[in-house]
Amino acid sequence: MRGYGKLSGKSLEDLRAGERVDVMAGKQDPLDFVLWKHARDDEPEEVKWESAWGSGRPGWHIECSAMGSQLLGRHFDIHGGGQDLQFPHHENEIAQSEGAHQCRFVNYWMHNGFVRVDDEKMSKSLGNFFTIREVLKKYDAEVLRFFILRAHYRSPLNYSDVHLDDARQALTRLYTALKGVAGDAPVDWSEAHAQRFKSALDDDFGTPEAMAVLFDLATAANRGDATSARQLKALGGVLGLLQRDPQIFLQAAPAGGPGNDEIDAKVAARTAAKKAKNFAESDRIRDELKAAGILLEDGPQGTTWRRA
Numbered sequence: 001m002r003g004y005g006k007l008s009g010k011s012l013e014d015l016r017a018g019e020r021v022d023v024m025a026g027k028q029d030p031l032d033f034v035l036w037k038h039a040r041d042d043e044p045e046e047v048k049w050e051s052a053w054g055s056g057r058p059g060w061h062i063e064c065s066a067m068g069s070q071l072l073g074r075h076f077d078i079h080g081g082g083q084d085l086q087f088p089h090h091e092n093e094i095a096q097s098e099g100a101h102q103c104r105f106v107n108y109w110m111h112n113g114f115v116r117v118d119d120e121k122m123s124k125s126l127g128n129f130f131t132i133r134e135v136l137k138k139y140d141a142e143v144l145r146f147f148i149l150r151a152h153y154r155s156p157l158n159y160s161d162v163h164l165d166d167a168r169q170a171l172t173r174l175y176t177a178l179k180g181v182a183g184d185a186p187v188d189w190s191e192a193h194a195q196r197f198k199s200a201l202d203d204d205f206g207t208p209e210a211m212a213v214l215f216d217l218a219t220a221a222n223r224g225d226a227t228s229a230r231q232l233k234a235l236g237g238v239l240g241l242l243q244r245d246p247q248i249f250l251q252a253a254p255a256g257g258p259g260n261d262e263i264d265a266k267v268a269a270r271t272a273a274k275k276a277k278n279f280a281e282s283d284r285i286r287d288e289l290k291a292a293g294i295l296l297e298d299g300p301q302g303t304t305w306r307r308a
Contacts, residue, residue: 001095004031007109008087033092034059061092065100068093074101080110083154110205113156122159139164140252142241146171149207149239169308170215171241171249176306177218178233178246181226187234193217197235210239250306258292267296267303 005011015031039048039055048055058066068076074097081090090109097105114121117128135144138161147167151157187194193213200209214236220228236242251260266285273281286296293308 001099004095005087005091007091007094010087010091033061033088035062035096061089062096064089065093065096068105069097069101074105075103076106078108078110079106080112083111083113086111110153112153113151116156116158118160119158135164139168140249142244142249143168143171145240149241150211152208153205172307174214174218174232174236174242175244175246175249177221178229178242179250181221181229181233181246184237185230185234187238188231191231193228193231194235197238201238207239210235214241247304247306252307258294263289263294263305267305270296271303 005015012031035058036051036053037056037059038053039057048057068079079090079093086109090111094105116122117130120126120128122128132144143164144167147164148157150167150170189195189198193216197210197213200206200213203209214232217228217232217235221232233242251263266289270282270285273279273285289296289305290308294305295308297304297306
C-alpha cells in the first residue's frame with residue numbers, strides 16, 4: 001500500500017530494517033498483518049465462528065475498521081486513542097479502511113498522553129488502577145473535566161488527590177466570578193478574549209491556553225465587569241464548564257463534608273447570635289464553619305456561604 005506509515009512517520013524502508021528473521025508462515029511479505037485469524041483446534045467455541053475464510057475471528061485491527069465504518073461511516077472527522085496505538089494499530093486501520101473503501105479514512109488523529117498516578121504509570125500490576133466510577137464517588141464530574149482540560153491532551157496526565165483538590169479550588173474561583181450573572185448569552189467572537197480562546201483551540205486543541213483566557217476573564221469579572229462575566233460563562237460552555245448556577249456549585253457537598261441543611265442551621269444560629277449582640281457566639285460559629293471549609297460572606301441581603 002502506497003503511503004503506509006504516513007500516520008506514524010515510519011517508511012517502509014525503516015520498517016524493513018527491523019524485520020524479524022522468523023516470519024509467520026503464510027505471510028506473503030514480512031510486513032503483512034492479519035485480517036482474519038484462523039481458529040486453533042484447542043480454542044473454545046465462543047471465541048470463533050464460521051466465515052467464508054473458515055472458522056476463526058477478526059484480527060485485532062479489522063475490528064476497529066468495521067466498527068468505524070458501521071457506526072460513523074467510511075470517512076469521518078476525528079479518531080482518538082492512546083499514543084501507543086499510533087503504530088501499528090491505527091496505521092493498520094488506515095491501510096484496511098482506505099484499501100477497502102478507496103477514500104480517506106479520517107481527517108484528524110488525536111493521540112492522548114498516558115495517565116499517571118502520583119508520577120507513576122497507572123497499571124493493575126502496580127495496584128494504582130481505578131475506574132472513572134470510583135473517581136466520581138469522591139469528586140464532582142465537572143471538577144474532573146476541568147482537571148483533564150487543564151493539561152494538553154497529548155501530554156501525560158498526572159492524577160492525584162492533590163491535583164484534583166487544586167482543580168476544585170481553581171474551578172471555584174471561576175464560579176465565584178459568576179455570582180450574580182443571570183441567564184445565558186452567546187459568545188461574542190469578535191471580542192479579544194474570545195479570539196484568543198478560539199485561536200488556542202484551533203491550534204491542536206490547546207486547552208491549557210484556552211483555560212488561561214477564562215481566568216483572565218474571571219479577573220475582570222471580579223472587578224465588576226459584567227460583560228466579562230457573561231463572556232466567561234459563554235466560553236466556559238464551549239468546553240462544557242460553568243453552566244450550573246454558581247451558588248449550587250459553590251455549595252455542593254464533597255464526600256464526607258457537612259451537609260447543606262446543617263450549614264444553613266449554623267448560619268441561622270449565627271445570625272440570631274448577632275441580633276442578640278452575642279458576638280462571641282457569632283465568632284465561634286464562624287470559626288467552626290471555617291474549620292470545616294465553609295466561608296461566610298456577609299452582605300446587605302444577609303449572609304451567604306460557600307465551600308472553600
